[in-house]
Amino acid sequence: MTDVRPPVADWATDFDHQHPDYAANATEIWDELRDGCPIAHTDRYGGAWFPTRHEDIAAISKDVVHFSSQGVVVTEERPDIPAPMGYAPPITSDPPFHAIARGIMLKFFSPKAIDAWEPIVRETCRRRIADIRAMIDAGETTIDIAAHYSQHIPVSVMADMLDLPREDGDVFRGFIHDIMEQAGEEKPYEESMDFYLDTHVAARRNSLGDDLMSFLCQADIEGMPLLDEHVRGTIGLLIIAGIDTTWSAIGAGLWHMAQSPADRARWTDDPDVQPFALEEVLRFYAPVTMARLIAEDIELSGCTMKAGDWALLPFPSANRDPEAFDQAGEFVIDRARNRHAAFGLGIHRCVGSNLARLELRVAMEEWMAAFPEFELADPDAVTWSTGQVRGPRQLPVRFPS
Amino acid sequence: MKIKYDRSACQGHNRCYMLAPELFDTDDEGYAILLVEGDVPAELEEKARLAADNCPEFAIEIED
Numbered sequence: 001m002t003d004v005r006p007p008v009a010d011w012a013t014d015f016d017h018q019h020p021d022y023a024a025n026a027t028e029i030w031d032e033l034r035d036g037c038p039i040a041h042t043d044r045y046g047g048a049w050f051p052t053r054h055e056d057i058a059a060i061s062k063d064v065v066h067f068s069s070q071g072v073v074v075t076e077e078r079p080d081i082p083a084p085m086g087y088a089p090p091i092t093s094d095p096p097f098h099a100i101a102r103g104i105m106l107k108f109f110s111p112k113a114i115d116a117w118e119p120i121v122r123e124t125c126r127r128r129i130a131d132i133r134a135m136i137d138a139g140e141t142t143i144d145i146a147a148h149y150s151q152h153i154p155v156s157v158m159a160d161m162l163d164l165p166r167e168d169g170d171v172f173r174g175f176i177h178d179i180m181e182q183a184g185e186e187k188p189y190e191e192s193m194d195f196y197l198d199t200h201v202a203a204r205r206n207s208l209g210d211d212l213m214s215f216l217c218q219a220d221i222e223g224m225p226l227l228d229e230h231v232r233g234t235i236g237l238l239i240i241a242g243i244d245t246t247w248s249a250i251g252a253g254l255w256h257m258a259q260s261p262a263d264r265a266r267w268t269d270d271p272d273v274q275p276f277a278l279e280e281v282l283r284f285y286a287p288v289t290m291a292r293l294i295a296e297d298i299e300l301s302g303c304t305m306k307a308g309d310w311a312l313l314p315f316p317s318a319n320r321d322p323e324a325f326d327q328a329g330e331f332v333i334d335r336a337r338n339r340h341a342a343f344g345l346g347i348h349r350c351v352g353s354n355l356a357r358l359e360l361r362v363a364m365e366e367w368m369a370a371f372p373e374f375e376l377a378d379p380d381a382v383t384w385s386t387g388q389v390r391g392p393r394q395l396p397v398r399f400p401s
Numbered sequence: 402m403k404i405k406y407d408r409s410a411c412q413g414h415n416r417c418y419m420l421a422p423e424l425f426d427t428d429d430e431g432y433a434i435l436l437v438e439g440d441v442p443a444e445l446e447e448k449a450r451l452a453a454d455n456c457p458e459f460a461i462e463i464e465d
Contacts, residue, residue, distance in 0.1 A: 106430035111415050113429075275419065279455070337454040345457055349412040354431065357415075 012037040015050050017074070017289065017312065023386040030317035031329070039303045045074050048310035049294075049303065052317045054324035054341070056301055060292060060311050062346040067292035067311055068094050069348060073179065073388060074291045074310045085230055088237035091348060098347060104219045104226075105234070105351045108212060114354040117157065121359055124156045125149075125366040133370075136399065142377040146251045146395035153363050154246035157355070158238060163211035164200060171196065175236075176244045180387050193239070197232045212238070238352070245287045246356045248391020249342075250363045252285030253278070255392050256331060257368065258376045263333050267364075268372050277333045278361055283340035284331045286316040289388040290344060315341045316390065373400050402446050403464040404453070406435040410460035420455060421448035433460070 005019045011029050016022060022029060033040050033052040040050040051057050060067050070086045070093075071079045079087065086092025090101035107113065128149050135143055155169035175193040189195050201213065208214040216231045226234075257264050266273055290313040294305050305311065319340045322328040326337070343350035350356065376382065377396040385393050404424065413431035417424070423445055426434040441449045453461040 103430065106413070110413075110429055110431040111418060111427050279416075336451060339455055339457045339459070341457055343414060343457075346412060349414055354415055 012040045013042070014044070015040045015042045015048075016044050017050070017314075017388065018386050020386060023384045023390070026316070026384070026390060027320065030314065030320060034317065034321060039301055041303070045076055045310055046078070047306065047308070048074055048291075048312060049305055050312045050314065051301075052314065052321075053301075054318040054321040057313050057315065057318040057341065058345050059300065061290075061313055061341075061344060061348070063298075064095055064098075064347060066294060066296050066298040066305075068295040069098070069292060070094060071293035071310065072291050074312060078293065078308065085227075085233065087229075088233040088240070089230055090234075090351065091237050091241065092233070095347070100221055101230070101234070102347075102351060104216070104221075108215060109351050109354055111354045114358055117161070117355065118358060118362065120160055121153070121157055121362045122366065124153055124160075125363050128152050129366060129370045141401075142396050142398050144394055144396045145254055146247075146392050149367065150250040150254060150363065150392075150395070151243075151247040153250060153359055154243040154356075157359060158242050161211065162213045162235060162238070163204075163209055164213075172239050172243060176240055179240055180244055180385075180389055193236055194232060197235050198228070201228065201231050201235070241350075242352050242355070244385075244389045244391075245350075246359050248287035248385065248389055249282060249285065249356065249360050251392040251395055252287065253281040253360065253364050254367060254397075255376075255382065255395055256281065256285065257364075258374055258395075258397050259379075260331075263331070264368070264372060266333050267368050273334050274361075274365070276335055276338070278357070278364065279338050279340065280331060280333055280335050281360065281364075282342035282357075283319045283325070283335070283338055285391070286319050286340065286342035287389050287391050288342070288344070288350075289314040289316070289390070290348070291388065312388075313344070315344060371399060374398070402441045402449060403439065404435060404437065404441060404449055405462040405464055406433065407460045407462075408432065410458045412458050412460075414457050416455040416457070417452035417461060421445070421452040424449055424452060 005016055008014050008016050008019055030052050038053045042048050070081045072091055084097040090098050093101045132143055132148055155172055156166050159166045204213050205217050216234055219226050292311045294307050294309045294311055297307050298305050320328045343353040374397045377398040381396050382392050383394045385391055411433050417433050418427045424437055426436055428434055450463055453463045
């Protein structure tokens with residue numbers, strides 16, 4: 001579907017974030033629109049808006065009255081909404097239910113709760129690095145580290161967190177592809193993520209442990225257990241939003257390092273810069289573009305947005321706005337003032353941000369310690385995903401012999 | 402130097418706690434807790450500025 005989309009004549013009036021040209025040129029498109037438009041529109045997807053300035057993106061993120069979260073992935077059809085939670089609470093929930101659904105998750109994902117996962121994340125990274133060393137020892141000179149490193153880390157950690165088989169990683173990736181990159185194309189129930197999760201949740205209710213799925217099965221709202229749809233929706237959210245995104249951030253960080261000998265040297269020689277470097281990766285290569293459904297007509301920066309239209313929230317474009325950041329278009333490894341919006345703004349701040357940061361940090365630490373020198377095997381062979389999560393999907397690198 | 406922290410603007414991004422754990426803790430839901438009342442000790446002033454300058458929600462202000 002994505003390769004037969006009509007060509008985009010003008011990004012300001014006909015943008016299409018699922019078009020291959022967008023994947024290839026997103027940063028240039030954001031910069032051009034920000035200087036000119038700055039809120040693009042398209043009749044595709046039944047009508048959608050695409051703000052590019054930090055100010056407008058922040059305003060929409062924080063206006064939960066006019067901009068509903070009941071749709072967060074842009075599709076041709078409007079979502080069929082199980083009120084009040086939406087199909088993946090809390091990301092698809094609006095106030096007041098949102099705070100209840102989010103509160104259940106926050107304790108599991110708080111900074112201190114997530115710290116406990118560091119040894120598991122580190123062991124996961126080291127296992128993948130050992131596999132890559134074995135490939136090198138076997139004579140392979142070019143290795144796709146999106147396929148063999150970055151994507152495995154969040155898949156494996158999420159499987160451990162939910163106590164699902166790590167081997168199901170390929171199944172997770174299929175669901176992510178169906179929902180994020182083929183948004184709107186229905187699959188039969190038996191092949192869907194809903195079926196997979198319904199099956200596992202039903203079994204888990206009879207064999208509870210201390211994993212996140214068991215935690216959700218036992219959570220309650222004012223004494224009432226969560227509905228099956230709530231448990232399923234939240235776990236689906238963790239798989240869809242927790243894997244693709246982190247895979248993208250780790251991949252983008254490695255893509256950057258592969259091309260910058262100066263930043264590689266700085267990372268290794270000056271460990272104090274690493275926390276700032278990681279936040280700069282998140283600013284400069286923020287993977288996530290969120291979306292809202294417009295609930296009530298609203299005028300914003302001269303645009304009349306109609307109820308039922310989509311509004312996209314390209315946080316990576318906000319992060320490159322010169323009005324909000326000095327040297328916005330440059331990767332500054334020791335940037336000290338960095339109010340980036342990689343995890344969103346307002347009440348829907350990514351609930352898994354502490355986990356995502358942990359995975360990004362440990363993945364970069366372990367990679368750079370194992371392979372301080374590496375480079376792109378072929379810059380033209382790097383491909384970027386289309387749609388609302390942006391990151392390298394093929395990242396072949398080689399190592400000095 | 403004093404720190405003004407607006408709990409109602411905090412969304413739990415956790416930047417302040419990462420950058421300045423001497424000045425900010427987090428509660429069990431991940432929202433920030435300001436640890437100092439009154440003047441910021443001189444040796445922590447730079448960290449206080451970092452915490453303010455990196456809050457995506459502008460929930461932290463520095464008063465010199």
